[in-house]
Amino acid sequence: MNQRKCSECGEWIDAQIETCTNCNTVFYESEKEEHKINVERAQREMDIPMIAIHESDSPIAKFFKRIVQFHQVVFYLILYAISYMAAALAG
Ligand SMILES: [Zn+2]
Known part of the structure; x- marks a missing residue:
């Protein structure tokens, strides 16, 4: 149930x-x-200071903001990976 x-x-x-x-x-x-x-x-x-998507944004604005958000996520993941590797190398 x-x-x-x-x-x-x-x-x-x-x-x-x-x-x-x-x-x-x-x-x-x-x-x-x-x-x-x-x-x-x-x-x-x-x-993460992500770009904000508002409900009042036009569909085009939302579309471009989503692309920016995607790149922000990728960027921060790379930063995270680099800092992780740096910490691992520093022992
Ligand atoms: Zn109810």
């Missing part, structure tokens, strides 16, 4: 159902939001 608790009304319902049968809360939406918060928290903890 795979059940989940509704975050709105506390009712236990089937995990396969995406909408609470009691209060009609859509779980998929709240989980997406949760995922976004987790990503933002991870970025804060890693202290």
